[in-house]
Structures are given as structure tokens and as C-alpha cells.
Amino acid sequence: MTGGAVRPEGPRASERAARPDGALMIEARSISYAYKETVALRDVSFGLPKGETLAVVGPSGCGKTTLLSLIAGLMPSTAGQLRVDGAPVQPRRPGTALILQDYGLLPWKTVRENVALGLRIRGMKPDAADQALREVGIADLAGRWPHQLSGGQKQRVAIARSLALGPDLLLMDEPFSALDALTREEMQDLLLSIWRRHRTSLVLVTHSITEAVYLGQQIMVLSPRPGQVVGLFRNPTVGDRRAAAFHEMVNRVRDALEKGVNGGA
Ligand SMILES: Nc1ncnc2c1ncn2[C@@H]1O[C@H](COP(=O)(O)OP(=O)(O)OP(=O)(O)O)[C@@H](O)[C@H]1O
Ligand SMILES: [Mg+2]
Structure with missing residues (x-):
């Protein structure tokens, strides 16, 4: 599969799961999460093959941090199934590392x-x-x-x-958003070189479309809250900011974001 929209629902993920070389590090099937009456995420499905990267973009408050918290096992999803490395997600899984925005x-x-x-x-x-x-x-x-x-x-x-x-799974929540543009690109390059060396499965939450396209082999676009998948793209341009395909993908992601915000109008 090359660049292009992937159906947001489960089948493509499970197709990959069926491939002998495509064991999944994360498999989410229709997961939802509600903070009491506030529904933060609804019916989110995706699969992250082992050793691959996924960038998650979406408007503020759409449930991105909530999604990372679910994957990290900090709280259970209120509906759906979430598996990490082939098993139902567990709290304090030793291989999962979560990096928060405030560095901690x-x-x-x-x-x-x-x-x-x-x-x-x-x-x-x-x-x-x-x-x-x-x-x-x-x-x-x-x-x-x-x-x-x-x-x-x-x-x-x-x-x-x-x-x-x-770790075999690295979760990062807007790690570079507080940095100036040049430092940010330096850190993106550092992260890319670390990922190329270790092939750690990576989920990166970001507000930046270009960052998502630079680092995400898959890019998931969420709608405003409750976050639903409005685009799931396979991105062949990782690591190349100058390629024409990079800019094409940036536009696709932007379109999906706008479509999500405008309710598909
Ligand atoms: N502990 C909580 N109790 C109630 N509502 C919450 C709680 N934490 C988050 N929310 C709500 O759930 C929704 C999703 O929050 P979340 O932090 O996941 O969004 P986000 O996409 O990470 O936003 P941002 O881009 O601003 O970081 C928001 O509307 C938020 O107000
Ligand atoms: Mg957040």
C-alpha cells in the first residue's frame, strides 16, 4: 500500500495483522473513552505494526492525550478492545515508555x-x-x-x-511543541535517527502537520471531540522534508483535518 487514505475502521488493520511479517504492536478496535459524561474518544480503530511509527494529529481537546493514556495502560478504555504486543493492554507494561510534554x-x-x-x-x-x-x-x-x-x-x-x-514502544505527547522551529527540526531528526537505529514502535501525538508527515509512517487524523478517526494515511515520505510527495501528504492531512472540523462538509 502506498500513500492515500485508508479506511479508518478496523479491516485494514486486521489485514496487516494477518500478514506473517506484520505483527502488531498496537491493535485498537473500536475503542471509546468517556470521562463521566464527557465522551473524549469514540470508536477509534487502528493497527501499528511492530517497529513502525504512527503520528496522531487532531484539534485541541479531541482526545489525543487520552488515547496515549489508554495505550500506556493508565486507564482502561470504556468500550472496544485494545491490545499491546498481542495482549490486552496492561498497566505498567515494562516495555512501554511514555514521554510527556513537560519533560517530567x-x-x-x-x-x-x-x-x-x-x-x-x-x-x-x-x-x-x-x-x-x-x-x-x-x-x-x-x-x-x-x-x-x-x-x-x-x-x-x-x-x-x-x-x-x-522500550519496545515509545509514546510521545507533543514532545517538541515548546521548542523553536530550528530546535524542533533538530529534535525531529534526532528522534528519526534513534528510531532508525532501534526500530522502536512509536506513537507521536503532535499539533504539527509537517511533523506528523516527517515522522509518521501512518498518520491518524482525529475529529474534534469526541475524537473519531477521519483519516488514516499510509505515508511513504518519512524523513524527507523536501520531497514533492511530502507536500502532497501535508495537503491530504490538512484536508482531512478541515473535513473533520467542518463535519465532512
Ligand atoms: N480528567 C478529566 N476529566 C474530565 N474531562 C477530561 C479529563 N481529561 C480530559 N478531559 C476532556 O477530554 C477531552 C480530551 O482531552 P485530551 O487531553 O485527551 O485532549 P487532547 O487532544 O490531548 O488536547 P490537547 O491537544 O489540548 O492536548 C477534552 O475535552 C478534555 O476537556
Ligand atoms: Mg493533549
Whole structure:
């Protein structure tokens, strides 16, 4: 399958599941979530093959963070089925790492200690911390305190902390939205190179259409709340901002977003 709209409902996902080389890291079938009477997500279906990337875009309040929370097992969906690595989603699955927008760094710990924290909590040796810091290019900042870092550097620490744990599923909630345009592109390139090296399955929530098209092998577009899938695209242009196909895909995603906002008008 090349670029183009994919039916948002389940069948394509299950077709991929049936392929011998297409084991799914995430399989969502008609999942919904309601905070009491507020329906945040409705009837969301998709499949993320292992080692692939999915970008999720949609207007503010449409349920993107809610979707990541469900995948991370922080709360159960109110309807539908959600499987991670072939099993019903479970809280505290060791292979799942969730990176939130505010970086979540402890101000009273150094960069190295922040990165080592997750390892210590899991009773693992902190040795992987330095390797992870090298990988995100800030080994020289290991002894600094969080307040001595730029936004981009803090984001690198947050990524290093997750990488150190060797996750097979990385969930990122608008990780680069607080950064200036150039730093943001640098971080997108860093994330891409990390993904190419490790082939970690990745779900990236973003407000930026270009970021989604740069990083998502699949792009899921959600409607305003309750978030429903109004477009699910296979994107062949990952990692190439200059390709004509990149701009074509940006327009497709934009159209889907507008269609979602205007209720299909
Ligand atoms: N704990 C909660 N209790 C009640 N409603 C909530 C709660 N958390 C979120 N909501 C509502 O659910 C909807 C989806 O929220 P969510 O945070 O998932 O949106 P989002 O797409 O991540 O938005 P943004 O792009 O602004 O981060 C919103 O309308 C929000 O107000
Ligand atoms: Mg959010």
C-alpha cells in the first residue's frame, strides 16, 4: 500500500495483522473513552505494526492525550478492545515508555541522576544512563541540573531516560511543541535517527502537520471531540522534508483535518 487514505475502521488493520511479517504492536478496535459524561474518544480503530511509527494529529481537546493514556495502560478504555504486543493492554507494561510534554525532570537531581532514575526504580544498574545520554548527544551535560538546560536539552534528557530502559514502544505527547522551529527540526531528526537505529514502535501525538508527515509512517487524523478517526494515511515520505510527495501528504492531512472540523462538509 502506498500513500492515500485508508479506511479508518478496523479491516485494514486486521489485514496487516494477518500478514506473517506484520505483527502488531498496537491493535485498537473500536475503542471509546468517556470521562463521566464527557465522551473524549469514540470508536477509534487502528493497527501499528511492530517497529513502525504512527503520528496522531487532531484539534485541541479531541482526545489525543487520552488515547496515549489508554495505550500506556493508565486507564482502561470504556468500550472496544485494545491490545499491546498481542495482549490486552496492561498497566505498567515494562516495555512501554511514555514521554510527556513537560519533560517530567526532577529539579533536585542532575541530568545523569534523572536518566538513571527509571533504571533504579526497576532495580536495574544505572550504567545504561551514560550510553543513553551519549545517544541523544548530551553526555557532556550529565552533571548539570535541569534549570541549567535549554528546552531542547531537557527534551533530550527525557528521551534519554526512556531510551535507557530499552522500550519496545515509545509514546510521545507533543514532545517538541515548546521548542523553536530550528530546535524542533533538530529534535525531529534526532528522534528519526534513534528510531532508525532501534526500530522502536512509536506513537507521536503532535499539533504539527509537517511533523506528523516527517515522522509518521501512518498518520491518524482525529475529529474534534469526541475524537473519531477521519483519516488514516499510509505515508511513504518519512524523513524527507523536501520531497514533492511530502507536500502532497501535508495537503491530504490538512484536508482531512478541515473535513473533520467542518463535519465532512
Ligand atoms: N480528567 C478529566 N476529566 C474530565 N474531562 C477530561 C479529563 N481529561 C480530559 N478531559 C476532556 O477530554 C477531552 C480530551 O482531552 P485530551 O487531553 O485527551 O485532549 P487532547 O487532544 O490531548 O488536547 P490537547 O491537544 O489540548 O492536548 C477534552 O475535552 C478534555 O476537556
Ligand atoms: Mg493533549
